[in-house]
Amino acid sequence: MALKLPFPPKLRFLHFIIILGLFLSRSNASAQCDPTNNSIVVCNVSDFSSKTVNLFCALVSYIPGGIWNDDSFTGGLNPVTGILDVQAIGLSGIFSYTYAAVGSSPTTVFVTVGGYAGVSNLGVPACSDNETFNLFLGFKGDFLSPQSNGIWHDDDGTGAISGNYLNATVAGLGPHYFTYTMPAIGGCSSKSSTILVTVKRAPEPGVPTDLKICSDNLMAYSNLNLFDLLTGEDPNGLWKEFSTSELAGVSDSTVDVQHIYSTLGAGVYNFVYTVKPIGADNTICNEKTSTVSILIEKQLDFTGANLVVNSDICEMDIATATYKAVLSEGNQGIPDGNYLVSYKIGGTSSTVSDSVTASFANGVLTFDINRLNFPQVDDYTVTITDIVKVGGLGLCNNVIGLISDMLHINPMPRINSGTLIINAVCKGESAKVIISGNINLADGNYSIIYNLSGKNSAIAQQANFKVINGVVGDILIPFGLIAIDGDTTFAVKKITNLTTGCTNTSTLSKIFVVNPLPDVSRLVLDVKDVCENQPVSVLLSGLGILTNITLSYNLTGANTALNETVTVEVNSGAASFAIPSALLISTGITTLVLTDIIDNTNGCGAIINIGSKSFTINTIPNLPIVDDQQFCKNDKATIANLVPKGTQYQWFDSLTSTTALNNNTLLVTKNYYVKEVNVVTKCESGRAVLNVRVNELGTPVLVQDPLNFCGLDKPTVNSLTAITTASGTIEWYDAAVNGNKLATTALLKEGAAYYGFSYSSTTTCYSDVVEVTVSLTNCDVTPEFFIPDGFSPNGDGVNDSFRIRNIEFIYPNFTLDIYSRYGNLLFSGNKNKLEWDGKNSDFKIGIDGVAPNGVYFYIINHNKGNKAPKQGQLYLNR
Structure with missing residues (x-):
C-alpha cells in the first residue's frame, strides 16, 4: 500500500520542491571562493561537497606555517590545515577567520554560511498535557540537523509556540503545522521546512476534593462514593486503597468512613484513581492518577478538666516571680503529645490573650505563664479558651467548657506615705499612736514591729491593730516604755498583713514628747547694755526642750516695773524677748529679776528664782557740727581733710549707707554724712550732712600744633599764651611739679619743654598741665648771614x-x-x-x-x- 502524506495539497507541493532542491544542490559545488575579497560563500550547507572548505583558497598569497584563528568561535575550524567544517557550525551567518604567520601581517577571511532548515518527518505526536514539546523533534534524525538560529512560524495560528517549544495544552487536539525558516543571508536564499505535530488527548483522572471531617460528624459518611470526591474524571478507571480494607475490588468505589474511624482511628486515608489513555494509537500519553484523601480528626473533650495556676504572691515579688499552670485532663483521656493551648488573663483593668505549646503526658499538661501578664497588684482569672493538638487538622471544635483559676497578687502594706500622730504626753502616761493619711491598708488584721529611740529606747516591740472601713485602730505605747521625759522617736520597722502574710518594711517615724515639769536648773539670763532709745533684748538659754513659755519678771533701779509677763518662743533651748520701751524711760543702771516660768505647750509651770541681771542704758552723742567745704581737684583731698576730724567720727556717702568711708577715699562734689561714735559705749549720734565742692579748671588747649616758631622772631613765653585757650589765667612753668614760674617776656629756647596751667584767682585752683616742646626752626626766609673771618x-x-x-x-x-x-x-x-x-x-x-x-x-x-x-x-x- 502506498503511504499517504497527511499534508494539504499546497504543502505537499512545497515539500516536493524542497526535496527536489536538495537533490539538485548535491550536484553543484556550492562553495564559492573569492581571493580578491578574502571571502567564501557556502549556500548549500547540506551538500556533501560544501561540508568542508579550505580557507587558504580565499588568500591571494600567504606564508606557510601560520595558524588560523576562529574569530567567531564557530568550532568547525582546523587551525593548522585551514579546513572549515561548515556543517559543524550549526548556524547561518557571516563568520571571520584570521590567518597569522611569522613575517606577514594577519589576514582575515569572511565565510558566509547560508541557511539550512532540515528535513521534516511525516508527522510526530504530542500529548495534550505537554507544555514544552520540542518542535525540533519534527525533523528526521538521519538527515543533517537544521541550523539553530532560524525562526518558527505558527502556520495554524494556535498561539502555542514560544521559541522552539510548543505548549500542547494551548494548541489543543488534532494536527498542527509549523514552519521553520532560515532567513536569506549574503546572497544565499532563505530555507524553510514544515513539520506536522498531532496532539493526542491525555487521560483525565479528575480533580480531587479531600474530605475533611471531625469524629463527631461521621454518621453521614457511612456509604461514601469516592467518585463524589472527583470532578471531570474519565470513566472506567480503577480504584486502589492502601491502609484501609473498604473496597471490594478495583471497580468498587464505596467506603464507610465511620468504620474506618472505628477500626483505625483518626488519620489521613488515601484512595488512588487511575485512568489510561483513550485509543489504541495513543502511545504518546501516559496513564494518570488522582488521589482522594479522607482526613479524620478526633474531637477532644476537656469537660471536667482542672486548672491550677501557682502561686499567689506578694507585690514585692512581681519582678522575679514565676508562674506555672497545671492542666489535668477531665472525663475524657487526652492523648499524649504537643498541644497549642490558648488562654486569656483577665484583671481589673485589662484582659490579655496568649498561647503556648506544651505537652500532655499521662493526662497532665504543664506550661509557664510570663510574669509580664501579671504586672501589678490585682486578682487575675486565667481561663483556657481553646486547646488544639499541634500538627492536627483543625477540623474539630474541641469541647473546652469552663477551665479557669484565679491568681492573687496581694499588695504589700504601705504606710510610709501616711501620717503618724502622737500627741505629747506627760511622764507616766501611755502614748496613743494614730496612723492616717495616704495608706493602702485593706480591712483586716495587721501587726507592726516598732522601735523607740531618743530619751526612751526599746527594740522590736510588737503591736496589733485592726483596719475597719479604711480606719486604722489606735496603737498604744505602754507608759512603762516611755518613763523618761524628752523627745522619743517612734519608728515603724515592719508591717504585716496577718491575712495574706505580705510583709513590708517601713521608714515611717514620728518624734513625740514626754513632757516633764519645766526644768530651769540650767537657765542662763543675759541682758546687754544698750544706748538710749534702743530696744533692750533679754536672752535666755538652757531651756532644754521647751518650745513656748510665759515668763514673769520685775524691774528695779533706774527703771521700775512689777509683775510684767511675756510669752516667747524657744528654739533649741534658747529664747529672747524685748522689754517694752515704755518701761525704760531713764538712762542708768536697771536690774531685771525673773520670778516664774510656764511651759505653754503642756501647761506645766514652775516658780524660779535665778537672781537678777543688771544692764545700763547709755546716753548717745550729740549731732556733729559741720560746714560746707571746698577743695581744688589738684589738691586730691580725701575724707581725712574733712572737718570735724577725729577717730570718733565716721563719714558716709549716703544717709542710709552702713559702710563708713576710708580716710583715703578721694572727695568729689556731693553731700557727705558724718556721725559721732562713743569709743567706749559704741553709742552713735545722728548723721549731719555737709556739701563738698571740688573745684576743677579745664586743661589749657593749644590751637597751633606743632609748636614751630622761627628763632629770628625772638618768640617769648607770651607767644605760647597767644596760641593757647584756657578757662582761667594761663601760667607757664619750667617743670610739671615744683617748677619755676616763667615771665611772659622770657625768650623761648630751642627744644625746651614748657608746662602750662589754667589758674583761677577766685578758687586759687590750678588745672591739669599741658606740656609743649618748642622748635625755633620754622623760618621760611633764607637771608645771607654774617660769617666771621x-x-x-x-x-x-x-x-x-x-x-x-x-x-x-x-x-x-x-x-x-x-x-x-x-x-x-x-x-x-x-x-x-x-x-x-x-x-x-x-x-x-x-x-x-x-x-x-x-x-x-x-x-x-x-x-x-x-x-x-x-x-x-x-x-x-x-
Whole structure:
C-alpha cells in the first residue's frame, strides 16, 4: 500500500520542491571562493561537497606555517590545515577567520554560511498535557540537523509556540503545522521546512476534593462514593486503597468512613484513581492518577478538666516571680503529645490573650505563664479558651467548657506615705499612736514591729491593730516604755498583713514628747547694755526642750516695773524677748529679776528664782557740727581733710549707707554724712550732712600744633599764651611739679619743654598741665648771614669762639666742617654743636689738642632748598 502524506495539497507541493532542491544542490559545488575579497560563500550547507572548505583558497598569497584563528568561535575550524567544517557550525551567518604567520601581517577571511532548515518527518505526536514539546523533534534524525538560529512560524495560528517549544495544552487536539525558516543571508536564499505535530488527548483522572471531617460528624459518611470526591474524571478507571480494607475490588468505589474511624482511628486515608489513555494509537500519553484523601480528626473533650495556676504572691515579688499552670485532663483521656493551648488573663483593668505549646503526658499538661501578664497588684482569672493538638487538622471544635483559676497578687502594706500622730504626753502616761493619711491598708488584721529611740529606747516591740472601713485602730505605747521625759522617736520597722502574710518594711517615724515639769536648773539670763532709745533684748538659754513659755519678771533701779509677763518662743533651748520701751524711760543702771516660768505647750509651770541681771542704758552723742567745704581737684583731698576730724567720727556717702568711708577715699562734689561714735559705749549720734565742692579748671588747649616758631622772631613765653585757650589765667612753668614760674617776656629756647596751667584767682585752683616742646626752626626766609673771618680763643671773654649767628634757625639741618691747611678735619658742627673753641679734641691733631695760630678752612652744607655748599677761610689768633 502506498503511504499517504497527511499534508494539504499546497504543502505537499512545497515539500516536493524542497526535496527536489536538495537533490539538485548535491550536484553543484556550492562553495564559492573569492581571493580578491578574502571571502567564501557556502549556500548549500547540506551538500556533501560544501561540508568542508579550505580557507587558504580565499588568500591571494600567504606564508606557510601560520595558524588560523576562529574569530567567531564557530568550532568547525582546523587551525593548522585551514579546513572549515561548515556543517559543524550549526548556524547561518557571516563568520571571520584570521590567518597569522611569522613575517606577514594577519589576514582575515569572511565565510558566509547560508541557511539550512532540515528535513521534516511525516508527522510526530504530542500529548495534550505537554507544555514544552520540542518542535525540533519534527525533523528526521538521519538527515543533517537544521541550523539553530532560524525562526518558527505558527502556520495554524494556535498561539502555542514560544521559541522552539510548543505548549500542547494551548494548541489543543488534532494536527498542527509549523514552519521553520532560515532567513536569506549574503546572497544565499532563505530555507524553510514544515513539520506536522498531532496532539493526542491525555487521560483525565479528575480533580480531587479531600474530605475533611471531625469524629463527631461521621454518621453521614457511612456509604461514601469516592467518585463524589472527583470532578471531570474519565470513566472506567480503577480504584486502589492502601491502609484501609473498604473496597471490594478495583471497580468498587464505596467506603464507610465511620468504620474506618472505628477500626483505625483518626488519620489521613488515601484512595488512588487511575485512568489510561483513550485509543489504541495513543502511545504518546501516559496513564494518570488522582488521589482522594479522607482526613479524620478526633474531637477532644476537656469537660471536667482542672486548672491550677501557682502561686499567689506578694507585690514585692512581681519582678522575679514565676508562674506555672497545671492542666489535668477531665472525663475524657487526652492523648499524649504537643498541644497549642490558648488562654486569656483577665484583671481589673485589662484582659490579655496568649498561647503556648506544651505537652500532655499521662493526662497532665504543664506550661509557664510570663510574669509580664501579671504586672501589678490585682486578682487575675486565667481561663483556657481553646486547646488544639499541634500538627492536627483543625477540623474539630474541641469541647473546652469552663477551665479557669484565679491568681492573687496581694499588695504589700504601705504606710510610709501616711501620717503618724502622737500627741505629747506627760511622764507616766501611755502614748496613743494614730496612723492616717495616704495608706493602702485593706480591712483586716495587721501587726507592726516598732522601735523607740531618743530619751526612751526599746527594740522590736510588737503591736496589733485592726483596719475597719479604711480606719486604722489606735496603737498604744505602754507608759512603762516611755518613763523618761524628752523627745522619743517612734519608728515603724515592719508591717504585716496577718491575712495574706505580705510583709513590708517601713521608714515611717514620728518624734513625740514626754513632757516633764519645766526644768530651769540650767537657765542662763543675759541682758546687754544698750544706748538710749534702743530696744533692750533679754536672752535666755538652757531651756532644754521647751518650745513656748510665759515668763514673769520685775524691774528695779533706774527703771521700775512689777509683775510684767511675756510669752516667747524657744528654739533649741534658747529664747529672747524685748522689754517694752515704755518701761525704760531713764538712762542708768536697771536690774531685771525673773520670778516664774510656764511651759505653754503642756501647761506645766514652775516658780524660779535665778537672781537678777543688771544692764545700763547709755546716753548717745550729740549731732556733729559741720560746714560746707571746698577743695581744688589738684589738691586730691580725701575724707581725712574733712572737718570735724577725729577717730570718733565716721563719714558716709549716703544717709542710709552702713559702710563708713576710708580716710583715703578721694572727695568729689556731693553731700557727705558724718556721725559721732562713743569709743567706749559704741553709742552713735545722728548723721549731719555737709556739701563738698571740688573745684576743677579745664586743661589749657593749644590751637597751633606743632609748636614751630622761627628763632629770628625772638618768640617769648607770651607767644605760647597767644596760641593757647584756657578757662582761667594761663601760667607757664619750667617743670610739671615744683617748677619755676616763667615771665611772659622770657625768650623761648630751642627744644625746651614748657608746662602750662589754667589758674583761677577766685578758687586759687590750678588745672591739669599741658606740656609743649618748642622748635625755633620754622623760618621760611633764607637771608645771607654774617660769617666771621676769624676769632681769638684766648679766654678773655671776647670773641673766644667761632660761631655763625642764626644759621641754626635759617638752615636747621646744616653741617659745618673746619680743616687745617693740611686737610685734617678739626671740627664738625650742627645745630646742636654751634661753636668751635679752637681745639681739636674731637680728632686729636696737634699739641695737646689746641689748634695753633693760622689760617683754617671751612665748608658749610646748607641741606635746604638745594642751596650749594659754601667754602671759606678764617684766621685763628690767640
